[in-house]
Amino acid sequence: MKSAYRKLGIALFAIVLVVLIVPGVSNTIERFILLTLAGLG
Amino acid sequence: MTTNSPTIKQKLVFVFSVLVSIPLTLTGALTLKARLSDGPSVIFSGGPLVSGEMVTGPEPDWSFVRDIRTFELQLLNPAKSRTLWIVENDGKLYLNSNYMGGIRQRLWKRWPEQAEKDGRAIMRIDGKRYERNLVRIKSGAIVEEVTKAFSDKYPVVMTTEEVEAEELWLFELAPRNETTAGESI
Numbered sequence: 001m002k003s004a005y006r007k008l009g010i011a012l013f014a015i016v017l018v019v020l021i022v023p024g025v026s027n028t029i030e031r032f033i034l035l036t037l038a039g040l041g
Numbered sequence: 042m043t044t045n046s047p048t049i050k051q052k053l054v055f056v057f058s059v060l061v062s063i064p065l066t067l068t069g070a071l072t073l074k075a076r077l078s079d080g081p082s083v084i085f086s087g088g089p090l091v092s093g094e095m096v097t098g099p100e101p102d103w104s105f106v107r108d109i110r111t112f113e114l115q116l117l118n119p120a121k122s123r124t125l126w127i128v129e130n131d132g133k134l135y136l137n138s139n140y141m142g143g144i145r146q147r148l149w150k151r152w153p154e155q156a157e158k159d160g161r162a163i164m165r166i167d168g169k170r171y172e173r174n175l176v177r178i179k180s181g182a183i184v185e186e187v188t189k190a191f192s193d194k195y196p197v198v199m200t201t202e203e204v205e206a207e208e209l210w211l212f213e214l215a216p217r218n219e220t221t222a223g224e225s226i
Contacts, residue, residue: 001047001051001055004055005055005058008055008058008059008062011063012062012063012066015063015066015067015070016066016069016070016073019067019070019071019074020070020073020074020077026070026071026074026075026082027082027083029067029071030071030082030083030084030085031083033084034083034084
């Protein structure tokens with residue numbers, strides 16, 4: 001399990017880096033969240 | 042030779058950790074990204090409005106705002122920005138804040154109270170920035186005019202009763218004048 005948690009930690013760190021560095025990713029995710037919420041609502 | 046294979050409980054805890062940590066991390070990263078940006082994002086409030094010509098001098102003709110759906114507003118204290126609706130009425134600009142009725146809503150949306158304490162702000166419309174003072178409007182004939190202007194422009198119904206009940210807050214985006222910062226009418 002230790003290895004699995006290490007992989008999860010690396011994946012979370014990668015998510016943060018991608019969101020902060022890659023242009024357009026944050027906008028795309030936010031629009032997806034909005035569309036999902038609108039769909040649920 | 043023995044192997045420590047995870048128990049079902051350990052697997053469930055791990056799955057729970059994944060399901061909780063990914064959305065939390067994503068939300069945190071998106072919030073941080075917005076805070077570090079010049080202006081708000083689609084959902085999260087952003088950092089100070091930096092880019093765009095700062096327009097000074099006499100008040101412009103605000104009639105063009107009738108064709109503007111949203112604008113960006115940044116308070117000076119704290120220096121965070123958000124996207125809001127705006128109307129023009131009789132040559133003056135107004136913005137609104139809905140859902141101000143309960144404690145939960147006020148905790149969730151704190152900028153209106155911050156603006157009431159210190160109304161100094163910067164707005165950005167069509168890429169140009171303007172220094173403003175937010176002056177809260179609570180009563181008077183202007184309330185009816187502004188709520189009607191919002192109701193005509195946007196797909197909502199705003200009423201004077203909501204303003205009186207403090208469920209709907211209205212602010213005038215007055216020109217910057219140190220003596221009017223944070224005033225209420």
